[in-house]
Amino acid sequence: MTLTQSPAPQRSLQVALGERSYPIHIGPGLLGDATWLSPYLAGRQVMIVTNETVAPRYLARCRQGLPEGLEVEELVLPDGEATKTLESVSRIWDALLAAGFNRRCTLIALGGGVIGDMVGFAAACYQRGVAFIQVPTTLLSQVDSSVGGKTGVNHPRGKNMIGAFWQPQAVLIDTDTLLTLPSRELSAGLAEVIKYGLIRDVGFLGWLEENMTALRDLDASALTQAIERSCTIKAEIVAEDETEQGVRALLNLGHTFGHAIEAHQGYGNWLHGEAVGVGMLMAAELSQRLGWLSVAEVARTAAIIEAAGLPLLAPADMTAEDFLDRMRLDKKNVDSRLRLILLRGLGDACLHDETPSGLLTELLASFPRR
Amino acid sequence: MTLTQSPAPQRSLQVALGERSYPIHIGPGLLGDATWLSPYLAGRQVMIVTNETVAPRYLARCRQGLPEGLEVEELVLPDGEATKTLESVSRIWDALLAAGFNRRCTLIALGGGVIGDMVGFAAACYQRGVAFIQVPTTLLSQVDSSVGGKTGVNHPRGKNMIGAFWQPQAVLIDTDTLLTLPSRELSAGLAEVIKYGLIRDVGFLGWLEENMTALRDLDASALTQAIERSCTIKAEIVAEDETEQGVRALLNLGHTFGHAIEAHQGYGNWLHGEAVGVGMLMAAELSQRLGWLSVAEVARTAAIIEAAGLPLLAPADMTAEDFLDRMRLDKKNVDSRLRLILLRGLGDACLHDETPSGLLTELLASFPRR
Numbered sequence: 001m002t003l004t005q006s007p008a009p010q011r012s013l014q015v016a017l018g019e020r021s022y023p024i025h026i027g028p029g030l031l032g033d034a035t036w037l038s039p040y041l042a043g044r045q046v047m048i049v050t051n052e053t054v055a056p057r058y059l060a061r062c063r064q065g066l067p068e069g070l071e072v073e074e075l076v077l078p079d080g081e082a083t084k085t086l087e088s089v090s091r092i093w094d095a096l097l098a099a100g101f102n103r104r105c106t107l108i109a110l111g112g113g114v115i116g117d118m119v120g121f122a123a124a125c126y127q128r129g130v131a132f133i134q135v136p137t138t139l140l141s142q143v144d145s146s147v148g149g150k151t152g153v154n155h156p157r158g159k160n161m162i163g164a165f166w167q168p169q170a171v172l173i174d175t176d177t178l179l180t181l182p183s184r185e186l187s188a189g190l191a192e193v194i195k196y197g198l199i200r201d202v203g204f205l206g207w208l209e210e211n212m213t214a215l216r217d218l219d220a221s222a223l224t225q226a227i228e229r230s231c232t233i234k235a236e237i238v239a240e241d242e243t244e245q246g247v248r249a250l251l252n253l254g255h256t257f258g259h260a261i262e263a264h265q266g267y268g269n270w271l272h273g274e275a276v277g278v279g280m281l282m283a284a285e286l287s288q289r290l291g292w293l294s295v296a297e298v299a300r301t302a303a304i305i306e307a308a309g310l311p312l313l314a315p316a317d318m319t320a321e322d323f324l325d326r327m328r329l330d331k332k333n334v335d336s337r338l339r340l341i342l343l344r345g346l347g348d349a350c351l352h353d354e355t356p357s358g359l360l361t362e363l364l365a366s367f368p369r370r
Numbered sequence: 371m372t373l374t375q376s377p378a379p380q381r382s383l384q385v386a387l388g389e390r391s392y393p394i395h396i397g398p399g400l401l402g403d404a405t406w407l408s409p410y411l412a413g414r415q416v417m418i419v420t421n422e423t424v425a426p427r428y429l430a431r432c433r434q435g436l437p438e439g440l441e442v443e444e445l446v447l448p449d450g451e452a453t454k455t456l457e458s459v460s461r462i463w464d465a466l467l468a469a470g471f472n473r474r475c476t477l478i479a480l481g482g483g484v485i486g487d488m489v490g491f492a493a494a495c496y497q498r499g500v501a502f503i504q505v506p507t508t509l510l511s512q513v514d515s516s517v518g519g520k521t522g523v524n525h526p527r528g529k530n531m532i533g534a535f536w537q538p539q540a541v542l543i544d545t546d547t548l549l550t551l552p553s554r555e556l557s558a559g560l561a562e563v564i565k566y567g568l569i570r571d572v573g574f575l576g577w578l579e580e581n582m583t584a585l586r587d588l589d590a591s592a593l594t595q596a597i598e599r600s601c602t603i604k605a606e607i608v609a610e611d612e613t614e615q616g617v618r619a620l621l622n623l624g625h626t627f628g629h630a631i632e633a634h635q636g637y638g639n640w641l642h643g644e645a646v647g648v649g650m651l652m653a654a655e656l657s658q659r660l661g662w663l664s665v666a667e668v669a670r671t672a673a674i675i676e677a678a679g680l681p682l683l684a685p686a687d688m689t690a691e692d693f694l695d696r697m698r699l700d701k702k703n704v705d706s707r708l709r710l711i712l713l714r715g716l717g718d719a720c721l722h723d724e725t726p727s728g729l730l731t732e733l734l735a736s737f738p739r740r
Contacts, residue, residue, distance in 0.1 A: 097527040127701045157467040
C-alpha cells in the first residue's frame with residue numbers, strides 16, 4: 001500500500017485491455033475543460049445523456065467542455081435506479097435515431113451508476129456499437145460502475161439481467177462533483193471503496209479506517225487517494241478477466257446478498273451501496289461460520305461499514321427464503337449451484353460454491369433485522 | 371472457382387475469429403441427429419426459439435437432436451420481418467428469466483434470418499452474453515445472416531439499428547429444410563448467393579448462370595455447392611473484418627438501396643432478398659454511370675437476378691427523395707457522407723463515398739418502377 005500524502009491535481013490510470021484499453025483521469029475541474037473530452041470523441045456527433053438531478057448542476061459545464069463545431073444533442077432522463085429499464089434505453093436509441101446519429105457518434109454518460117450503465121448499454125447496441133465516455137458524478141460510479149465495461153439494465157426478475165460488456169473510450173472523474181453529492185450517496189459509494197480493501201488490500205482497509213472521517217468530510221486529498229486506489233484495483237482485476245470468467249467475480253463481494261435486498265425492496269428504496277454494505281457483512285459472517293474469519297475480523301468489518309455511515313441491519317420484512325429466491329437467479333451461479341464471494345481473510349476474497357445450504361439458511365435467518 | 375461436382379453429404383467450414391472461431395456444418399439430416407448439436411451446448415439449460423411457421427415443421431426434430439437429460443424450453447414467436455422488434459427480444463428475455471436460466475444456458479435459433487438476428491441479439495445481451503447456435507431454415511439465412519455474428523432488431527426509423535456483434539457457437543445448415551421453403555423465399559435467398567458472385571467471384575457468377583434452374587428446382591447437389599461457396603466467401607470476409615471497419619461493408623452490396631425499400635414499404639411486404647436484388651441492380655447501374663461497368667455487364671446482372679425469380683423494378687410509390695431520406699440513416703455513413711457499395715467490375719466490389727449526388731439522384735429518379 002503506497003499512497004502519496006499530497007496528490008497532484010490530476011491522476012491518470014490505464015485500464016489495460018489490448019485494443020480496448022482506456023484511461024481513467026481523476027482530479028478537480030475536468031468537466032469544463034475541453035482538453036479532457038476532445039481526445040475521446042469518435043466523430044462530430046455527440047450526445048450527452050444525464051438525469052434530472054445532475055442536469056441543472058453539471059450539464060452546462062459538460063457541454064462547455066466540448067470543442068466548437070460539433071453536432072451536440074442532450075437527453076435528460078428521470079433520476080433513480082427504478083428508471084434503469086429497457087424503456088429508458090429505448091428513449092436514448094429513439095433520440096439518437098431522431099437526430100440522425102451514425103456509427104461514428106459518441107455518447108457521454110454524465111451522472112451516477114444508473115446513467116453510466118444505461119448509456120453504456122445504449123452505446124453497446126446502437127448500430128451494433130458506438131463510442132461512449134463515462135463522466136461519473138457520484139462516488140459509487142467513480143470507484144466502481146464507470147470502470148470495466150459492465151453495462152445494462154434491470155429486469156423485474158433481477159438486477160442487471162440485460163446488458164453487455166462494452167468498454168468506454170475514457171473515464172473522466174471530476175472530483176468537484178462530489179461537493180454536491182448527498183451524504184447518503186457518499187456513504188453508498190464508500191461501501192464499494194471498502195469492498196476493495198476487503199477483497200484485495202488489507203493495507204487499504206487500514207488506511208480507510210484512519211481516513212474515514214476525512215472522506216466523509218469531503219477532504220479533496222483523501223477522496224482523490226481513495227478513488228485512485230479503488231480504480232487501480234478495479235482496473236487490475238478487469239484487465240485480468242474482462243468478461244468475468246474468474247477473478248472478476250470477486251468484485252461482487254456482498255452483491256449477491258445486496259442484489260436480493262434491492263430487488264426485494266424495489267429498486268431505488270435501498271441504495272445499491274447500502275445493500276452491498278449489508279451484503280458484505282453477511283458474507284463476512286458466513287465466512288466466519290466457515291471458520292475463515294475470526295469474530296474480531298467480522299467486528300472490524302462491521303465497524304468500518306458503520307463508520308462509513310451505512311446500515312448494518314437487513315430489511316425487517318425479508319425472510320431467509322426471500323433471500324434465497326432472489327439469490328438463485330444470480331448471474332454467477334452455474335447450473336443450479338449457488339456461488340458466493342466470501343472472505344478467506346480480510347483482503348483475501350474467494351469464489352465459493354460449496355457453502356452447505358444449512359449454514360447459509362441459518363445465517364440468513366439469524367442475521368439482525370431492522 | 372473450384373466446386374466439386376459430387377459433394378459429400380456433409381461439408382464443414384470454419385469461421386476463423388481467434389477464440390470466437392466456430393464451424394459451419396452443411397448437409398442433409400443434421401437437424402434430428404444428436405451428434406451435431408451436442409458439442410456446442412454451454413451447459414444443461416437450452417432454449418429453442420422458433421416461429422409459428424417453422425415450429426410445426428422442425429421444432430420436434432430439433433428437440434430430438436438434443437441429448438437426454440437437459441432442461442429444455444421452447445419459445446414460438448410470430449413469423450415475419452415485422453416482428454423483428456425489441457419487444458420480441460424482450461419476450462425471449464422474459465422467458466429465459468421465468469425459466470431461471472443462468473449464464474451457462476444456450477439458445478438455439480431455429481428459423482430464418484429474423485429468428486437468427488433476434489435470438490442472437492437476445493443471447494448477446496442476456497446476462498451480458500450467453501451461448502447460441504444458429505440453425506437456419508431458409509436459404510437466405512443459411513448463406514448470409516446466420517454467419518458472421520451480426521445480430522439485432524429493426525427500429526421504426528431504420529433496419530437493424532439496434533443490435534450487437536455476437537458470434538454463435540456453430541451454424542448448422544440442414545439442407546433438407548429447403549424442401550419446404552416457398553419458392554418466393556428461395557428466390558430471396560438466391561439474391562444473397564448472387565451477391566457473393568458480384569462482389570468477389572465472377573467465376574461463381576458464371577456457375578450460378580449455368581445452375582440457376584437446378585437451384586430453383588431444389589437440386590440437392592447444386593444447393594449444397596451454392597451454400598458452401600457462399601458461406602466460404604462470407605467466412606473469409608468476416609474473418610478479415612469482424613466488426614465492419616472495412617472490407618466487410620462489401621457484403622452490403624445492394625443493401626443501402628434495399629433497406630430503403632424495405633423500410634419505406636413497411637418491413638415484411640418486400641422480402642429482404644427481393645429488395646436487395648433491386649438494390650444490387652441499382653448499384654450496378656450507378657457503377658455503369660460512373661464508367662466502371664459496361665452496359666452488357668449491367669444486363670448480365672439484371673439477367674441473373676431475373677433468372678433467380680426476383681423483381682427488377684423498384685416500388686412505384688417511392689421517389690428519389692424517399693430513397694435518399696432512408697439512405698442518409700445507413701450505418702455505413704460517416705458523419706454526413708453517403709457511402710455506397712459499388713462495382714468496379716463484376717466480381718470486384720468497392721466502398722465508395724464520392725458518388726456525385728446529382729448522379730445518384732438521377733439514377734434514383736430514372737430507375738424503372740413497377
